[in-house]
Every structure is written in structure tokens, then in C-alpha cells.
Amino acid sequence: MKKTLKIEGMTCAACSRAVERVSKKVEGVSEANVNLATEKLNITFDETKASLNDIKKAIKKAGYEANQQETNKALKIEGMTCAACSRAVERAVNKVDGVVEANVNLASEKLNVKFEPGIVRILDIKKAVEKAGYKVLEGETTIDEDKEKKEQNSKEMWRRFITSALFTVPLLIITMGHMVGLKLPNIINPHISPFNFALLQLILVTPVMIVGRKFFAVGFKTLIKRSPNMDSLIAIGSSAAYIYGVFAIYQISKGDTAYVRDLYFESAATILTLITLGKYLESVSKGKTSEAIKKLMGLSPKTAIIIRNGKEEIVSIEDVDVGDVVLVKPGEKIPVDGIVIEGITSVDESMLTGESIPVEKTKGNSVFGGSINKNGSIKYQATKVGKDTALAQIIKLVEEAQGSKAPIAKMADIISGYFVPIVMALAVISSLAWRISGESWVFSLTIFISVLVIACPCALGLATPTAIMVGTGKGAEYGVLIKSGEALETAHKIQTIVFDKTGTITEGKPKVTDIITVSDVNRDELLSIAASAEKKSEHPLGEAIVKSAEEKELSLKNIEFFKAIPGHGIEVKIENKTILLGNKKLMKENNILLENFEEEAVKLANDGKTPMFIASDAKLMGIIAVADTVKQSSEIAIKKLHDMGIEVAMITGDNAKTAQAIAKQVGIDKVIAEVLPEDKSAKVKEFQKKGKKVAMVGDGINDAPALAQADIGMAIGSGTDVAIESADIVLIKNDLVDVTTAIELSNKTIKNIKQNLFWAFGYNTIGIPVAMGILHVFGGPLLNPMIAAAAMSLSSVSVVTNALRLRGFKPTR
Numbered sequence: 001m002k003k004t005l006k007i008e009g010m011t012c013a014a015c016s017r018a019v020e021r022v023s024k025k026v027e028g029v030s031e032a033n034v035n036l037a038t039e040k041l042n043i044t045f046d047e048t049k050a051s052l053n054d055i056k057k058a059i060k061k062a063g064y065e066a067n068q069q070e071t072n073k074a075l076k077i078e079g080m081t082c083a084a085c086s087r088a089v090e091r092a093v094n095k096v097d098g099v100v101e102a103n104v105n106l107a108s109e110k111l112n113v114k115f116e117p118g119i120v121r122i123l124d125i126k127k128a129v130e131k132a133g134y135k136v137l138e139g140e141t142t143i144d145e146d147k148e149k150k151e152q153n154s155k156e157m158w159r160r161f162i163t164s165a166l167f168t169v170p171l172l173i174i175t176m177g178h179m180v181g182l183k184l185p186n187i188i189n190p191h192i193s194p195f196n197f198a199l200l201q202l203i204l205v206t207p208v209m210i211v212g213r214k215f216f217a218v219g220f221k222t223l224i225k226r227s228p229n230m231d232s233l234i235a236i237g238s239s240a241a242y243i244y245g246v247f248a249i250y251q252i253s254k255g256d257t258a259y260v261r262d263l264y265f266e267s268a269a270t271i272l273t274l275i276t277l278g279k280y281l282e283s284v285s286k287g288k289t290s291e292a293i294k295k296l297m298g299l300s301p302k303t304a305i306i307i308r309n310g311k312e313e314i315v316s317i318e319d320v321d322v323g324d325v326v327l328v329k330p331g332e333k334i335p336v337d338g339i340v341i342e343g344i345t346s347v348d349e350s351m352l353t354g355e356s357i358p359v360e361k362t363k364g365n366s367v368f369g370g371s372i373n374k375n376g377s378i379k380y381q382a383t384k385v386g387k388d389t390a391l392a393q394i395i396k397l398v399e400e401a402q403g404s405k406a407p408i409a410k411m412a413d414i415i416s417g418y419f420v421p422i423v424m425a426l427a428v429i430s431s432l433a434w435r436i437s438g439e440s441w442v443f444s445l446t447i448f449i450s451v452l453v454i455a456c457p458c459a460l461g462l463a464t465p466t467a468i469m470v471g472t473g474k475g476a477e478y479g480v481l482i483k484s485g486e487a488l489e490t491a492h493k494i495q496t497i498v499f500d501k502t503g504t505i506t507e508g509k510p511k512v513t514d515i516i517t518v519s520d521v522n523r524d525e526l527l528s529i530a531a532s533a534e535k536k537s538e539h540p541l542g543e544a545i546v547k548s549a550e551e552k553e554l555s556l557k558n559i560e561f562f563k564a565i566p567g568h569g570i571e572v573k574i575e576n577k578t579i580l581l582g583n584k585k586l587m588k589e590n591n592i593l594l595e596n597f598e599e600e601a602v603k604l605a606n607d608g609k610t611p612m613f614i615a616s617d618a619k620l621m622g623i624i625a626v627a628d629t630v631k632q633s634s635e636i637a638i639k640k641l642h643d644m645g646i647e648v649a650m651i652t653g654d655n656a657k658t659a660q661a662i663a664k665q666v667g668i669d670k671v672i673a674e675v676l677p678e679d680k681s682a683k684v685k686e687f688q689k690k691g692k693k694v695a696m697v698g699d700g701i702n703d704a705p706a707l708a709q710a711d712i713g714m715a716i717g718s719g720t721d722v723a724i725e726s727a728d729i730v731l732i733k734n735d736l737v738d739v740t741t742a743i744e745l746s747n748k749t750i751k752n753i754k755q756n757l758f759w760a761f762g763y764n765t766i767g768i769p770v771a772m773g774i775l776h777v778f779g780g781p782l783l784n785p786m787i788a789a790a791a792m793s794l795s796s797v798s799v800v801t802n803a804l805r806l807r808g809f810k811p812t813r
Contacts, residue, residue, distance in 0.1 A: 002097070003052060004116055005041045007034065008065040015064070022062040026050050041066065070100055073122060075111045076137040077104065077129060079218060081279075082230035084420045085134065088222065092132035096120055105465045111136075133218075133225045157280035164208045164273040168266075171204040175266040194260040198249045201265040209242060212272035228420045230455075234275055236424070237452035237785065241268035244445055264445070270786040271453055281797045300370050300391060304335035307379065324382045328373045336369040337384035345376030415761075419455070423768065427451035430772040446782060450771035454788035455764060463756035466803035471749035474809050479717070479732040480742045487728035490712050491746030493693045497641060497739065498672075498684055498706070500698035501652035501662060504716055505736070506628040508699070510541055512548035513609055513629065516600055517622035524554055526622045530614050532557040533572045533581050537564070541610060541626045569612070580615045587613045592620055608661030635666045637736035640812075642667070644743065647692075651675055651683055651706070680706035697731075697739060714739060741811040748809055756799045763795045 007019055016034035019041060023032035028049025033042045043055060052068070059066040080086055086104035093102035093113055098120030102113045113125055126136045173182065174197070184190075190197040209216075219235030222228050241264035248259040305312050307325040320326065320336050328334050334347065346358035349371040358374050361367055367380055370391040386392065431448035435441065468485045475482045482488045502508050515523045531549030534542030535556060549556065561573035568589070569582015580586055584601065587594055592615045594601075600623060601611040609627040613620065638648050649670040652659050659673035672683050680698075684706045687694045696703070696710035707713030707727045715727035716734050731738040767788070776782045 001047050002042070002044050002119055003055075003068070004119060005043065005055070005059075005066045005068060007039050007041050007059065008067070010034075010036060010039060010064060012036075018062055019059055019064055022058045023055055026055050026058050029055065068100070068116065070114050071117050072112065072114050073125075075113065075122075075125070075129070077109055077111050077134050078137055079134040080104070080106060080109060080229075081218065082106070084227070084229040085222070088132050088227035088229065089129055089134055091227070092128045093125055096124055096128050099125065105469075108465065108469060131225075132227060133222045154280060154283045157276060157283055160211050161273065161276045161280055163211045164269070164276055167204045167207050168269040168273045171201060171208075171266050171269050174200060174204070175263070190260045194257045195249070195252050198245075198252050198260060198263055201263055202245065202249060205242065205245070205265040205269045208269040208272050209238070212238075212276060215272065215275070228424065230420070232420060233423060233452040233455055234271065237449040238268040238271050240445060240452075241265070241271070241449055241785070264449070264785075267449060267785040271449075271788075274786070274790050275792065278792070278794065278797055300389075301333040301335050305329075318386070320382055320385050322382055322385055325379055326382055327377065327379050328367075329377050330373060330375050332373050334367050334369055334371050334373055334380075336382045336386075337389045338367055338380040338382045340365050340367060340378050340380045342380075343376055343378035345378050346374045348372040348374055419764075423451065423455040426768060426772065434773060443782075446785065447771070447773050449785040450783045450788045451768060453785055454767045454771040454783070454792050463760045463799050463803075464753050466800050467749050467752045467756060467806060470803050470806040471745055471752070471809075474806055475742065475745050478738070478741055478745075478811060479735070480738050480745065481730040481732060482742065482745070483728050483730070487712060488746050488749055490693065491695070491729065491743050492750055494646060494695045494712060494743060495692045496647040496649060496687050497695045497697060498649045498651050498687065498710070499668070499736075500680075500696075500703050500706075501650055501654060501659060502628060503699040504697055505634045505650060505662060505666060505668075506630050508628065510544040510610075510626045511629050512544055512624060513627045514604060514611075514625035515622065516597070516625075518620060521621045523622075524552065526614060527552065527624065528554045528556060529574060529579060529616070529621070530581055530612070530624050532559060532574055533562075533570060533579050533614075535559065536562050537570060541612065542570075544626045545612075545624060577616050578618075581612055583611075584613065587615060587620070590615070590618060592618055594620060597623055605657065606661060608658045608665070630662060630665055631734075631736065633735045633737045637739055638667050640737065640740045644740065646743075649687070651680055681709040684709045695739075697736070714742065737811075744811055745809060748806060752803060752806055756802055759802070760795065760799055763791075767791060767795075 010016055010019065013036060016036045019034050020032045023029055023041065023043055026045070028046040029043060030046070031042075031044040034040070035042070041059075045055065056066045077089060080089065083106060086106045089104050089111060090102050093099055093111065096115075098116045100114040100116065102111060104111050111129070115125065129136050174184065174188065177184065184197075186192045188197050188200050215231045216235045216239065219229070219231035219233070223232045223235075245263050245265045245268070248263055251259045300317060302317055303314050304317055304320050305314055305327040306320060307313075307327055312327060317335050325341065326335060326338060328345075330345070340361050340363050342363065344360075344362050347361050347367060348358050349368060361378065366383075367378070368391065369384075369389040384390070387396070427448050430451055431444040434447050435444040464485075468488060471488055472482050482491070499505050512527070515527055517523055517526050527545070527549050531546045531554065534545045536559065537543075557574045559572050559574060560576070561571075563571045565571060565582065565586060568586040569580065572579045572581075580590055580592070584594070584598070592613075594613070597613070597620060601613070604611045604623070604625045607627075609625040611623045611625045613623055615621060641648050647670070648668050649672060650659065650663055650668045651672045653675055654673060656671070656673040659671045662668075663671045675683060680696075680703065684694055684696055688709075688711070693711045695712040695714055696706045697714040697716070698704075698707055699716035703715075707715060712729060713727040714729045714731060717730055717732035729742050731742070771783050771788055773782060
């Protein structure tokens with residue numbers, strides 16, 4: 001086997017030789033070549049003697065890091081009709097040397113393939129797909145093209161159904177009309193003119209066979225390639241009925257009129273007509289599974305107004321570059337991401353965040369492409385365009401999630417791979433068994449056709465992907481981006497949730513919470529003096545005081561002298577008065593009496609606030625308390641998690657006293673305080689060692705290792721790119737209640753998948769034995785092939801329809 005590994009840590013030729021040397025020492029390695037310029041190792045080894053992990057360990061022991069070079073690609077596949085098809089494509093692609101993993105989503109008709117570009121090319125993967133009997137569509141399709149293609153497919157299916165029905169209905173009247181008292185004219189009466197009766201049926205059934213020729217083309221093609229699918233079952237079943245009918249006409253023409261009672265033309269026609277109707281209903285339902293992503297894609301406007309050389313110019317959205325100044329008028333959509341440089345407005349970001357209340361935007365605020373400008377004109381500078389915008393990234397995440405597979409789908413995948421061959425075998429065995437037991441060839445043929453037609457691999461293939469597509473799309477509508485099917489499945493199993501404190505449970509921005517003054521000092525005056533003193537300070541607590549004064553539009557005084565006293569506070573001169581602002585140590589060292597204000601300071605500290613004393617000319621003026629305030633949603637979210645039976649913990653680098661105060665305020669069960677950033681993941685691991693499924697919720701770079709370590713990492717949307725990249729779920733709205741939304745959605749989706757799989761397996765488990773004649777053994781009826789076809793069509797439609805019920809999901813608030 002040949003592999004290409006990316007080597008990290010090499011700096012010179014000696015390094016590359018060292019990597020080659022240690023690689024060749026691994027038993028089974030026949031060749032190892034390092035390219036220092038590209039930092040790649042091309043290695044050939046015997047899989048039976050060495051594994052890729054053995055080679056990686058040897059390289060790591062030598063002081064370097066080896067990683068597999070992998071690329072992900074999504075390809076649109078044409079020609080798949082059921083789970084057996086998707087399994088055949090996966091099997092064919094996984095056999096290609098250099099392919100790491102291949103997953104097919106039958107609902108979206110996409111192949112998601114992970115491969116090593118140094119070993120295999122996209123062309124090789126396409127050839128493997130085509131060899132299996134399917135087609136890879138060239139180029140990336142836009143949402144409009146994809147929607148148009150699906151609509152055309154639905155229309156084509158409807159035309160095929162109507163055409164088939166126009167011939168099938170009279171055929172059914174001719175063959176079964178006598179059951180409801182209808183009399184046929186003598187020219188086609190089976191008792192008077194048996195040949196004409198049979199010939200007319202052949203004339204009526206042939207157009208239905210021609211209209212349904214795609215079933216035969218695909219079915220027999222995949223059968224020849226030894227990967228039979230649902231179309232193969234339909235093709236064999238209806239062909240058997242048709243060919244037997246032609247044989248019967250030949251016998252009637254020779255004078256054996258007994259065959260007139262055993263014609264199966266109406267079964268062949270009805271099977272094809274009902275399957276076509278089922279396919280039409282299925283295509284319409286499948287078109288609705290990705291409506292959420294269509295809504296997101298439809299948000300982006302086609303044009304933008306940019307300011308160039310002082311003039312307004314309307315350009316295509318693709319022509320907007322980073323740095324361009326964009327003008328957005330009231331009621332217009334914001335084209336790309338950027339930062340406001342002029343104007344005041346409110347923006348509706350509901351389709352991006354799920355938040356219905358418009359957000360105020362002024363100079364310096366960020367705006368996002370796809371949101372709607374409500375009432376004011378603004379100019380902003382474009383910062384992200386094209387595939388880099390927030391909307392494009394959200395769409396990409398949702399598409400990737402919809403293309404992924406949940407672990408629960410693996411069982412259905414394995415079964416569907418063997419399903420069609422097993423059904424064919426059962427059809428042959430059961431029909432022969434009935435013939436050997438003394439039944440007629442006509443009876444055996446009925447059994448054979450019924451078994452083939454009632455089996456439904458479609459239901460198995462659609463059970464999981466349709467639910468995942470609707471579930472992830474619904475999550476995006478509510479501002480919850482679930483990155484994979486695995487994350488969607490795991491979320492409802494969570495037993496413990498660990499929250500980061502700063503920026504997650506709290507706002508992450510200190511605010512002035514209390515102003516307590518001595519009797520003769522005004523609160524605004526104290527805040528003005530403190531803000532004037534802190535104006536030159538870069539301390540976050542000082543910034544909070546200055547911001548509070550600015551919000552109240554208080555005038556600030558000039559500073560004549562400024563001195564920072566590390567660990568204590570600051571000393572300044574304002575209007576010839578010496579102002580001291582800082583902690584208790586600063587006051588004690590300057591012999592300032594605190595009196596009952598010392599008790600107030602202790603109370604504030606116990607509440608998780610930081611009290612700062614202010615004194616003027618050695619006389620205390622009061623206390624200003626600053627704290628990182630708790631988000632409004634934190635307490636509600638934690639209560640809801642408790643109601644779900646989930647343990648809630650908080651992890652922080654802050655001191656234990658402040659952490660306990662915050663925890664008490666929001667009702668957190670367990671507090672882990674004074675933790676270094678690098679130790680957060682170790683604390684998550686401790687919970688996991690107790691056998692618990694753990695979720696971590698955070699927003700910062702220091703949370704990334706813990707997010708990756710947790711069974712489910714949830715990143716706050718306002719957090720860093722690193723945190724968002726490490727997470728399995730992204731909460732766009734910065735609202736902790738969405739943690740419960742993710743868990744609820746996971747629960748509902750997995751329930752839906754289980755219902756779908758139960759129906760799919762249950763249907764086939766019951767339907768196939770009935771078709772094989774199990775009821776007839778005990779004196780019951782024999783299943784008519786037409787009823788079998790109707791049941792088969794209904795099973796696929798019912799699975800997709802059940803998945804669509806998730807569109808009605810609403811989180812409890």
C-alpha cells in the first residue's frame with residue numbers, strides 16, 4: 001500500500017533523512033521518500049506486516065509529527081434509487097486506493113468522500129462511480145439549479161404516472177370489470193374471443209412498459225454489474241409478468257384457451273404505475289427536506305450598491321471586494337459582511353440568529369450578509385465576501401451536516417448492502433418451493449413477482465438521511481448549527497454539561513453594578529471623578545467605569561497628575577485634589593477611614609463583584625463596584641437543563657469566591673475555579689472517566705482543547721474562530737437557552753430516525769413473508785402483486801413524510 005504523510009517539525013536535510021531512516025526500520029515498509037520542500041513522506045508498506053499507526057509512532061519517537069494528507073469532496077451522483085444503490089457507490093469508491101472514507105446521502109444524492117490527493121485523483125473516484133453503474137454530475141450546482149432539477153424530475157415522474165395510468169385504468173377495467181358487474185363486448189369477451197381479449201391487454205400494457213423503461217435500463221444494468229438495486233427487483237418482477245403474458249398469448253393462438261385465465265399484464269402495468277406514483281410522491285417530499293437551507297441560500301441579494309470615486313455603482317454580489325464601501329438603504333438586504341462606517345439603523349438578523357428583535361447598528365458595529373436593513377441608510381466597509389461571509393459559512397456547515405451519517409445509520413447500511421440479493425434469493429426459493437409442493441407455475445409466478453415487488457430497500461436508505469437533513473436544517477433556523485450527524489445523535493445522551501464562565505455564563509464585559517457614596521456626595525459626581533481618574537488606565541475595571549460615565553453622558557474632568565500603583569490602584573490629581581481609587585490596601589496605606597464601608601465591600605465581594613474605594617484628599621467618598629454580569633439567559637438555561645436531569649458544572653480561571661457567587665446566582669451544581677486554560681480539557685476528562693457523556697460550552701481560544709475533548713463541544717457564536725472550529729455545535733445567538741434547543745432537537749430527530757427504521761425494517765419483515773405465501777399456508781389469502789406494489793410505494797413515502805414532521809419542531813421556551 002502507498003500513503004502520503006505530512007511531516008511536521010523538519011528543518012533541514014538531516015531531518016528528512018532521519019524520518020526516512022526510522023520509517024524504513026518499521027517491519028513491512030519497503031520504500032520511504034521525504035520531500036523536504038513539500039514536507040511530505042511518500043511511503044510504501046505491506047498492510048499485513050505494518051499499519052499506518054506503527055509508522056506514525058516511529059516518526060513521533062524520532063521527534064517529528066506525521067499526519068495523513070486528506071481532502072474532502074462532495075460529488076452529486078445521478079441514477080441512485082434506493083439504499084442498495086448508495087451502498088454500491090460507497091463500496092465501489094471505498095475500494096479505490098487512497099480513499100479514506102466514502103459516505104453517500106441518498107436523500108441529497110451526494111457522495112461525501114475523504115481521500116489522499118497524493119495517491120488518488122477525483123477522476124479515479126468518478127471512474128469508480130461510473131463503473132458501478134452511476135453518473136457523477138460535473139460542476140457544482142447552485143441552489144436554483146438544484147431546485148430546478150428536482151422540480152423537473154418531479155414533473156417528469158408525474159408525466160410518466162399520468163401516461164401509465166391512462167393505459168393501466170382501461171386495462172384494469174378489461175381484466176377486472178366483471179368483478180363489479182361490467183360486461184365486455186363480444187369482440188373482446190374472453191369466453192367468445194380469448195385471443196382478442198389477450199391481444200388488447202398486450203397493446204395496453206406495452207406503452208406502460210415503454211414509459212417505465214428507465215426501471216429496466218437501470219435495473220438490469222446494475223444486475224449485470226452484480227450490484228442489484230430496487231429497480232432490479234421491479235424490472236425482474238414486471239418483466240416476468242410481461243414475458244409470461246406473451247407466452248400465454250402464443251399458447252392461446254395455438255388453441256389452448258385455458259391460458260386466458262392466467263394473464264398477468266394488469267399486474268405488470270399496475271406495478272409500474274404505482275411505483276412511478278410512489279417515486280413522484282417521494283421526490284416531492286424529498287424536495288421539502290432541505291427547505292431550511294434553501295431559505296438561507298435565498299437570503300443573499302444578487303446585487304450591491306458600492307461607492308467608487310464618490311459615486312454610487314450597482315454591481316453583482318460576486319464583484320464586491322474586501323475593502324469596498326457598501327451603501328444599504330432602508331428595506332434592503334445587506335449583501336456581504338462588514339463594519340459600519342457611517343449611519344445609524346436597526347437590522348433584522350432573524351434568519352441568521354433566530355432572534356426576532358432587530359439589532360441597533362452604529363459606527364463600528366458588524367453587519368452580516370443576508371440580514372435586512374430596517375429603517376436607516378448605512379455605509380459600511382466590506383470585510384468578508386463570497387464564501388467567507390457568515391451566511392456562506394453557515395450554509396457550508398449545514399450542508400456538511402446534512403451529508404454526514406449518524407452512527408445509528410450503520411446498521412441500515414450494512415443490511416441494505418445484502419438486502420436485494422437476499423430478496424432475489426427468497427423470491428426464487430419460495431416460488432420453487434410452492435411449485436415442488438404441487439402448486440401451478442402460475443401460482444409460483446405470483447409468489448415470485450410479489451416477493452420481488454413488495455421488498456423496499458428505499459425505506460431503509462431514506463430512514464436516516466431525511467431525518468438528519470430536516471433536523472439540521474431546523475436547527476439552523478433557530479440559530480443552532482449542528483456540524484454532523486454524529487453530533488446530532490450524541491447530543492441527547494448528554495449527562496453533564498460544563499460551562500466556561502467568562503463570556504459564556506457571563507457577558508464577558510465588566511459593568512458598573514453598584515455606586516455607594518457618603519452622605520454629602522452625589523452618585524453621578526462620584527462616577528464622574530472615578531471615570532476622569534480611570535480615563536488613562538487600560539485596566540478592564542477602569543474601562544467599565546469610563547463606559548458607564550459615557551452612557552450617562554457625564555462630563556469628565558482634566559487630570560493634572562496620574563500614577564498607577566500596581567496591585568493597589570491609581571493616584572491622580574483633579575482640580576488640585578488628590579484622588580485615590582483602588583482596593584482596601586490602598587486606603588489602609590494612606591490611613592483613610594473606611595468605617596461601615598468595609599462591611600459593604602465584603603458584601604459586594606461575596607456577590608462576585610469587585611469593590612473599588614474612592615477617596616479625595618484623604619477622605620473617603622464612596623465605593624464603585626464592577627462585575628462581569630450574568631447573561632439574562634443563563635439562569636433560564638440552567639433551570640431547563642436541571643429539568644432535563646442534566647448535571648451542570650462551571651469551569652473558570654477566576655478566584656473561587658467570585659465563581660461561587662456566580663454559580664449561586666444561576667443555580668450551578670458544581671464549580672471548578674482557578675483552573676489554568678491548559679487544564680480545562682483535563683477537567684472534562686475527569687467527568688468522562690466517571691462514565692458520563694459530557695458537553696462543554698465555551699467561547700474562547702483557551703476553551704478549544706476542552707471543546708475538542710468533550711463528547712459534544714458547543715461554541716458560542718460570538719466566540720473565537722478557533723473555538724467554533726473545535727466545536728461540534730455552534731450557538732449563533734450567544735444564548736445559552738439554545739443548549740437545550742440542541743438537546744431537544746437531537747432527541748426529536750433520533751426518535752424520528754428510530755421510528756423510520758422501525759417502520760422500514762418492520763414493513764419488510766412482515767411484507768416479505770406475506771408475499772412468500774405464509775398466510776396461504778394457514779388457509780389465508782395470497783398477496784396480489786398489485787397490492788404488493790402499492791405497499792412498497794407507500795412504505796418509502798411514509799418514511800419521508802414522517803421525517804418531514806420534524807419541520808414542525810419548536811423549542812420549548
